[in-house]
Amino acid sequence: MRRLSLLAAALAAASSLIAPGSAAAAPTGCTASEADIFAPAAPLSGANGELLACRTVTLPHVPGDIPMNAYQVRYVSSDLRGKKVPVTGFVAVPKAAWTKSTHRPTVAFNPGTLGSGSQCAFSKQMTGAYQDAYEGDQIAAFLKAGFAVAATDGMGYVNGGVHTYMIGQNAGHSLLDIVRTSRQIPGGTLNTQGQVAISGYSEGGAASLWAAQVAASYAPELKVVGAAAGGVPGDLKLTAAKLNGGPFAGFLADAVVGLHEAYPALPFDELMNDTGRKAVADVKANCLFGTLGAFLGKKIESFTTAGYSLEALYALKDPAGNSWGQAVEEQKLGVGIGGRFSFAKWKIDFPTFQYRGALEEIIPVETQEETRRLYCKAGIPTQFKNDYLGEHLLTDGMAKNDVTAWISDRFAGKWMIGNCPLF
Known part of the structure; x- marks a missing residue:
């Protein structure tokens, strides 16, 4: 018995040395600490989207007291050179039953700019360590519509990391991979056959379109039906x-x-x-x-x-x-894109909704119009709305119901008529 006790102690000590970012077995429960979620990066060999650690949380900065199950997660993604890196975020699933189709759909969400300090991570702010995040209303709108939300913090928020702000492929990979992660929550209800929509504004808008561009090659198994992107710094x-x-x-x-x-x-x-x-x-x-x-x-x-x-x-x-x-x-959007049967580097076979405020004062209007033009030229079905009566930040909130309705239509399989210019 003493030998067995010593062996058990040795195994426990060894397992405690496995960093949350290493190729450890998938968690059997969401019992990690926040320190585990944001532990420094360690060598990884898992599949993209592999769940590394999770913890059950509440989201006090998502308004409306929406009944949900929420989890902060740490998962595997790949940077623009294919290196495996740990990324963090959160997953929220409404408790209300989904009755509109066989499987509840998921919105992959990237927040707008929150800052590069480690304390600024979106999942930290939504779970209570509030700094100055402003996307809670959009998350609430998705959850009220019955959608699950898989929201990435983006690369670089683990301890000792630096956020790779505005790096297109990093953002796109992180956003797609958290959808994969959301389906691995122990005891979770999300199915791999569920539809996916992508959404974000400003930094998140660029991430949304980058996820749209890399989806076919990076995550072909995901059933992506559309991407909504507002205030996009395309150039x-x-x-x-x-x-x-x-x-x-x-x-x-x-x-x-x-x-x-x-x-x-x-x-x-x-x-x-x-x-x-x-x-x-x-x-x-x-x-x-x-x-x-x-x-x-x-x-x-x-x-x-x-x-x-x-x-x-x-x-x-x-x-x-x-x-x-x-x-x-290399971060410019709309370059090398085309439809499913094209020879383009980035193939997109679903529509996009792009939008901006009429009083935009931060992102040049020219680049937002040009991104729309490039998508239209490539034959990507695109709706564009540029008449929200707000400047950059206010437009994010003004558009939330339109974004939610547009995504709902895509999940419902409704035909979308774009408004690309004829010439």
């Missing part, structure tokens, strides 16, 4: 030029740090002056409004010893000859 160069030196320069700072994290070989640290080094620390420490306050009116030229402009930075190259400009261009 980061155009967006950066507008943000630089303005009241919303914090978004540009987030993007620069996110690009550096995703493309670490590009020159960065060696370019910085003291102001630049403090700027990087500010990005990594702050959530949305803290970042906007820290960078109000700041110009990119003030952060480097050589005073590089955006155009000068784009020309700088890593030892392999890849430039900052190329890295930025």
